[in-house]
Amino acid sequence: MELHESSNIGEWRDTTARKAKEKSTERQAQFTTSSHIEVPDLAAEEDLQDVDMHAQLGYPGEFPFTRGIHPAMYRSRLWTMRQYAGFASAEESNKRYHFLLSHGTTGLSVAFDLPTQMGYDADHPLSEGEVGKVGVSISSLEDMEILLTGLPLDRISTSMTINATASILLALYIAVAKKQGVEIRKLSGTVQNDVLKEYIARGTYIYPPRHSMRIITDTFRYCSENMPRWNTISISGYHIREAGSTAVQEVAFTLSNAISYVQAAVDAGLDIDTFAGQLSFFFNSHNNLFEEVAKFRAARRMWAHIMRERFHARDPRSLMLRFHTQTAGSTLTAQQPDNNIVRTAYQALAAVLGGTQSLHTNSKDEALSLPTEDAVRIALRTQQLLAYETGVADVVDPLAGSYYVESLTNAIEKQAWDYIEQIDALGGSVRAIERGFMQAEIEQAAYEYQHALEEQRAVVVGVNRFVSENEAHPNLLRVDPTVGKRQVAKLADLRQRRDNQLVQQTLTALEEGATSTANLLPFIIAAVEAYATLGEISDAMRHVFGEQHEFPTSNTQ
Numbered sequence: 001m002e003l004h005e006s007s008n009i010g011e012w013r014d015t016t017a018r019k020a021k022e023k024s025t026e027r028q029a030q031f032t033t034s035s036h037i038e039v040p041d042l043a044a045e046e047d048l049q050d051v052d053m054h055a056q057l058g059y060p061g062e063f064p065f066t067r068g069i070h071p072a073m074y075r076s077r078l079w080t081m082r083q084y085a086g087f088a089s090a091e092e093s094n095k096r097y098h099f100l101l102s103h104g105t106t107g108l109s110v111a112f113d114l115p116t117q118m119g120y121d122a123d124h125p126l127s128e129g130e131v132g133k134v135g136v137s138i139s140s141l142e143d144m145e146i147l148l149t150g151l152p153l154d155r156i157s158t159s160m161t162i163n164a165t166a167s168i169l170l171a172l173y174i175a176v177a178k179k180q181g182v183e184i185r186k187l188s189g190t191v192q193n194d195v196l197k198e199y200i201a202r203g204t205y206i207y208p209p210r211h212s213m214r215i216i217t218d219t220f221r222y223c224s225e226n227m228p229r230w231n232t233i234s235i236s237g238y239h240i241r242e243a244g245s246t247a248v249q250e251v252a253f254t255l256s257n258a259i260s261y262v263q264a265a266v267d268a269g270l271d272i273d274t275f276a277g278q279l280s281f282f283f284n285s286h287n288n289l290f291e292e293v294a295k296f297r298a299a300r301r302m303w304a305h306i307m308r309e310r311f312h313a314r315d316p317r318s319l320m321l322r323f324h325t326q327t328a329g330s331t332l333t334a335q336q337p338d339n340n341i342v343r344t345a346y347q348a349l350a351a352v353l354g355g356t357q358s359l360h361t362n363s364k365d366e367a368l369s370l371p372t373e374d375a376v377r378i379a380l381r382t383q384q385l386l387a388y389e390t391g392v393a394d395v396v397d398p399l400a401g402s403y404y405v406e407s408l409t410n411a412i413e414k415q416a417w418d419y420i421e422q423i424d425a426l427g428g429s430v431r432a433i434e435r436g437f438m439q440a441e442i443e444q445a446a447y448e449y450q451h452a453l454e455e456q457r458a459v460v461v462g463v464n465r466f467v468s469e470n471e472a473h474p475n476l477l478r479v480d481p482t483v484g485k486r487q488v489a490k491l492a493d494l495r496q497r498r499d500n501q502l503v504q505q506t507l508t509a510l511e512e513g514a515t516s517t518a519n520l521l522p523f524i525i526a527a528v529e530a531y532a533t534l535g536e537i538s539d540a541m542r543h544v545f546g547e548q549h550e551f552p553t554s555n556t557q
Contacts, residue, residue: 086111119538244446252419296354
């Protein structure tokens with residue numbers, strides 16, 4: 001065999017690689033990522049010849065934060081291990097939170113049922129059959145008090161996945177903290193509070209965009225003045241990706257939404273450096289490990305440039321993209337559910353290699369039901385094994401300098417900027433949503449992926465290849481079907497016992513506040529403390545703001 005030493009990648013492809021390729025008959029198809037970025041057979045130094053690596057990377061804790069927002073990253077503090085949980089009643093969810101804390105979670109993540117997300121009480125006709133099904137049912141301060149019983153709110157960080165009613169759930173959390181004697185300035189946590197992605201991908205919105213943005217900016221202002229440790233929004237690409245977007249679309253649409261939120265706050269008179277440090281992000285971690293790592297790094301760099309050059313932020317914290325990650329629910333399969341443990345582990349690895357600040361790992365049975373305690377324990381142990389046994393947390397940004405990862409980071413960034421420019425040309429995220437631009441792009445990406453599955457160009461183990469017959473069904477969590485009736489009875493009892501005159505006074509004040517330019521948070525807090533219900537508070541704002549109906553999904557003209 002003749003020994004050959006190539007002087008550059010072109011020569012290598014023409015000689016050594018070509019000869020090997022001629023002999024091989026396997027896997028000759030074109031390789032691309034989810035974003036249709038071509039994957040080279042080999043990445044090399046020549047791929048980065050025109051890149052100023054120092055300017056692109058910097059150092060951890062310094063602009064442009066490509067390598068991480070903290071100098072020591074996980075060497076000084078591991079990511080927060082959250083497990084998203086909530087189902088049935090406040091009593092049952094409270095038990096699950098204590099179970100999780102006893103097994104090593106370091107932060108809570110609360111899931112709410114659809115009525116709570118949509119601003120309906122458990123006794124509303126539209127709530128029938130949905131109470132407690134996909135999250136915990138919260139209709140009043142009494143429910144919230146039970147949900148948080150025995151939890152040290154001054155010592156734990158709580159994330160609440162809630163959007164259209166985020167201001168109300170935050171007010172309920174504040175009210176419980178006050179009752180526990182906890183100073184609200186010491187509270188730490190996050191409300192998702194990202195309504196724009198609801199218009200794009202999920203649909204749990206209530207009010208038209210203009211009024212939703214007003215409530216969000218009121219929350220920014222209130223927390224900047226009263227709750228400095230609270231993240232006022234978690235701008236979410238997660239649900240955009242779950243709806244079928246590519247990795248590039250996830251980054252681009254999330255950052256475009258973030259630009260709209262920041263611009264709305266600036267237009268409302270807030271100084272950029274008083275609230276920008278309380279913004280956070282929420283990303284998906286999907287199956288293509290290197291694409292996901294590159295996605296996180298590209299997003300961090302892009303946000304630093306957006307905040308410094310577009311909004312002229314000066315505080316370094318304002319430039320830092322801090323994010324929570326959840327592994328990809330859409331990749332979980334009902335077939336061979338044990339495979340989901342492996343999928344989740346690789347997705348969690350990508351999130352950690354990409355520098356996430358907190359992480360939720362999905363449970364293996366979530367394609368079939370809400371997770372059982374055993375499945376939740378395995379999901380949490382997945383994070384703990386990553387943290388304590390693999391060594392991946394011992395060095396900051398360990399994939400930096402990889403020819404492939406750096407090239408992929410640059411490619412994702414370029415494509416994402418192209419999208420942001422298109423959205424800016426349409427007038428920003430709100431106008432793009434109203435025109436159906438982002439919705440149509442996601443639909444097309446989801447359609448293309450479905451075709452790839454059907455043609456087996458994309459392989460899902462256990463679904464379209466390596467299928468097993470006669471699979472055993474695992475034990476599943478069943479939500480008590482009487483939970484709805486029990487919640488309705490509790491509400492009826494509350495309405496009898498509370499001071500209904502005081503309730504009406506607070507709701508009237510809230511409606512009057514909504515017609516003015518006053519900050520709505522103090523009015524909402526007063527209402528929840530009077531035991532006005534979530535539905536009543538939502539309705540008070542519905543009377544003033546109206547309700548939003550569906551947007552188009554394909555008109556981009």
